[in-house]
Structures are given as C-alpha cells and as structure tokens.
Amino acid sequence: MEFPFDVDALLPERITVLDQHLRPPARRPGTTTPARVDLQQQIMTIVDELGKASAKAQHLPAPITSASRMQSNRHVMYILKDTSARLAGKGAIVGFLKVGYKKLFVLDDREAHNEVEPLCILDFYIHESLQRHGHGRELFQYMLQKERVEPHQLAIDRPSQKLLKFLNKHYNLETTVPQVNNFVIFEGFFAHQHRPPATSLRAIRHSCAAAVDPMPAAPARKLPPKRAEGDIKPYSSSDREFLKVAVEPPWPLNRAPRRATPPAHPPPRSSSLGNSPERGPLRPFVPEQELLRSLRLCPPHPTARLLLATDPGGSPAQRRRTSSLPRSDESRY
Numbered sequence: 541m542e543f544p545f546d547v548d549a550l551l552p553e554r555i556t557v558l559d560q561h562l563r564p565p566a567r568r569p570g571t572t573t574p575a576r577v578d579l580q581q582q583i584m585t586i587v588d589e590l591g592k593a594s595a596k597a598q599h600l601p602a603p604i605t606s607a608s609r610m611q612s613n614r615h616v617m618y619i620l621k622d623t624s625a626r627l628a629g630k631g632a633i634v635g636f637l638k639v640g641y642k643k644l645f646v647l648d649d650r651e652a653h654n655e656v657e658p659l660c661i662l663d664f665y666i667h668e669s670l671q672r673h674g675h676g677r678e679l680f681q682y683m684l685q686k687e688r689v690e691p692h693q694l695a696i697d698r699p700s701q702k703l704l705k706f707l708n709k710h711y712n713l714e715t716t717v718p719q720v721n722n723f724v725i726f727e728g729f730f731a732h733q734h735r736p737p738a739t740s741l742r743a744i745r746h747s748c749a750a751a752v753d754p755m756p757a758a759p760a761r762k763l764p765p766k767r768a769e770g771d772i773k774p775y776s777s778s779d780r781e782f783l784k785v786a787v788e789p790p791w792p793l794n795r796a797p798r799r800a801t802p803p804a805h806p807p808p809r810s811s812s813l814g815n816s817p818e819r820g821p822l823r824p825f826v827p828e829q830e831l832l833r834s835l836r837l838c839p840p841h842p843t844a845r846l847l848l849a850t851d852p853g854g855s856p857a858q859r860r861r862t863s864s865l866p867r868s869d870e871s872r873y
C-alpha cells in the first residue's frame with residue numbers, strides 16, 4: 541500500500557509497533573523532520589487505510605481498525621513496511637497485525653466456564669498482492685516474541701479461513717476448544733500459565749493502571765475462582781460485536797412495520813464450535829427479547845417525551861408503560 545507521503549522516513553524500522561498514543565517513531569538522523577502533528581496525522585492515515593483494506597478483504601461492513609478505535613482501546617498494532625528495492629522512494633506498507641488483552645469467559649474441554657484475560661488476535665491483514673509470501677508469518681513471529689506468548693495461548697476473534705489455515709500451517713494449531721462466543725481457542729490454551737515480559741503490552745497496561753489504581757494488579761493470567769454458573773455471561777465481547785448492533789432510535793420512534801415474510805438469510809450464527817465461524821457480511825440483528833429489555837433500560841428520547849406530552853390521546857398502554865417504571869430505574873437516566 542502506497543501513500544502520498546514518505547512512509548520509509550516515517551517508519552524507519554521494518555516493523556513498527558504502535559499503541560493507543562499513535563506516536564510517530566523517532567526518525568533516522570539526518571532526515572528532515574516535519575511538524576510532529578503532521579507526522580501523527582500521517583500515522584493516523586496509515587492506520588485508517590489499513591483498517592479499511594482489512595475490512596474489505598474480510599468482507600466486513602465497517603473497519604474494526606481505525607485511528608480513533610486505536611486511541612480509545614489499549615490495543616497494539618504491528619505494521620510491516622516493504623523494504624524491497626522495487627519500492628525504494630516513498631516506501632509502502634505490506635500489512636499489519638492488531639492484538640490486545642481481553643477479559644473473556646471461555647469453556648474448557650469439560651465445558652466449564654473460565655474467566656481469563658488472554659492476548660487476542662483482533663485484526664490481521666497482508667496486502668492482496670503480497671499474501672502467501674511469508675510476510676504474515678514474519679509479523680506474527682515478531683509479535684509472539686515481543687509479547688512473549690506462545691501461539692496456543694492466544695484467543696482469535698472470529699478467524700477467517702485463511703487465518704485458520706495460516707495458524708495450522710505455521711503453528712500446528714488445529715483442534716479447537718468449542719466456545720459459545722466468537723473467539724476461537726486451541727488445544728493447549730489452558731495448559732500453560734502466561735507470564736508477560738516487563739515491556740509487553742500487558743505489563744505496560746498494568747503499570748499504567750497501578751499509577752492511578754492503588755489496588756495491586758492481578759498476577760498475569762491467574763484464573764479467578766470459578767463462579768456459579770448463573771453469574772456468568774455466556775458471551776464475551778468481541779471487537780467485531782459493534783458491527784452487529786443496530787443503531788435504533790428509542791421507542792416509540794423505532795416502531796417499524798412488521799415484515800410479512802422471514803428474511804431470506806438468517807443472521808450468521810455466533811459460534812466457534814469446532815469450525816471457523818462464518819464471516820459473511822454481518823447484518824443488524826436485534827432479537828425481540830433484547831429489544832424488549834432495551835425498552836425497559838432505554839431512557840425516553842426527548843422527542844418521545846414531547847410526543848407523549850403533546851398527545852393526550854396517546855395509547856393508555858404506552859402511558860402505563862412509561863409511568864409504571866419504578867423510580868429507581870428512572871433515577872438512572
């Protein structure tokens with residue numbers, strides 16, 4: 541991927557590591573240094589464009605990687621630059637790998653719930669013209685060393701078929717432990733404790749947290765005591781979850797006419813049971829029960845208040861629903 545600015549000077553190393561600050565790396569001595577704000581803008585452009593290209597390659601309706609999402613999450617991006625002579629000049633980007641720690645509830649092979657916080661593979665992309673040339677492996681290997689993590693200790697957020705083949709080929713990862721969320725974990729996930737290095741993403745995160753939080757950080761990957769089954773949410777939050785959520789106006793503005801026939805294609809099942817989850821385009825899907833729950837939790841929209849105030853003949857059922865809210869619920873709005 542080429543850019544209208546000098547990528548080669550902006551990212552002096554073959555692999556650049558970016559965190560939420562999206563700081564431009566130090567430049568080579570002797571290179572002219574544009575204003576820092578311009579450099580940061582260039583970094584943001586690269587992140588945005590890589591995110592868009594990755595989403596397109598995975599047929600996602602929207603990018604899951606962008607400069608703004610990087611800034612609001614503690615994720616780390618490993619960006620691989622093309623150093624081949626062919627592209628000498630302004631340089632080019634080959635691809636990227638994005639990782640981050642996430643709290644997940646995962647099932648072990650006895651189907652017991654475990655609360656864990658593994659390093660997750662969140663997004664991974666190599667430019668179409670350069671796939672199957674070993675660049676993905678180079679990036680992945682660099683990340684494993686930097687984070688000091690073994691491949692079987694990772695959780696993968698909705699891996700594509702290509703990524704599953706990649707993991708199988710390079711790291712012999714094949715047998716998955718069935719899950720009920722979008723993350724895929726492999727045999728061996730529970731076998732070893734992971735202790736992150738002092739400079740790893742997780743260690744940095746904990747040291748930052750310690751600065752503001754007087755509570756000592758929990759030891760790395762220590763599994764908390766098992767919870768009662770009823771306390772555990774069955775789904776873990778995937779970075780891709782936001783793609784599924786329909787943005788709806790609140791009641792009563794969200795009352796769409798009922799569909800006479802069921803949709804031609806049901807929404808893709810969220811599953812990691814043995815196979816790669818489906819990666820078809822994600823369509824907005826709000827189950828009825830969830831909709832009803834959101835009606836109870838959702839604060840009345842100002843327009844809805846106005847409608848109710850100005851419509852004395854409004855349906856009594858609607859008025860009852862609004863006024864029967866317990867006060868404690870209303871005070872949360």
Ligand SMILES: CC(=O)SCCNC(=O)CCNC(=O)[C@H](O)C(C)(C)COP(=O)(O)OP(=O)(O)OC[C@H]1O[C@@H](n2cnc3c(N)ncnc32)[C@H](O)[C@@H]1OP(=O)(O)O
Pocket residue numbers: 594597598661662663664665666667670671672673674675676677678696697698699700701702703705706707709
């Ligand atoms: C959590 C997530 O990020 S899921 C999304 C993963 N990203 C994508 O699917 C986007 C499109 N794909 C890509 O960007 C790349 O193919 C990646 C990132 C998956 C792998 O990077 P590459 O540089 O191609 O991998 P690398 O060259 O190191 O390894 C090649 C191996 O990867 C797998 N692979 C790569 N491309 C393909 C493909 N088109 N079809 C099947 N397997 C593939 C194969 O195992 C391949 O080995 P082979 O050529 O001997 O069959």
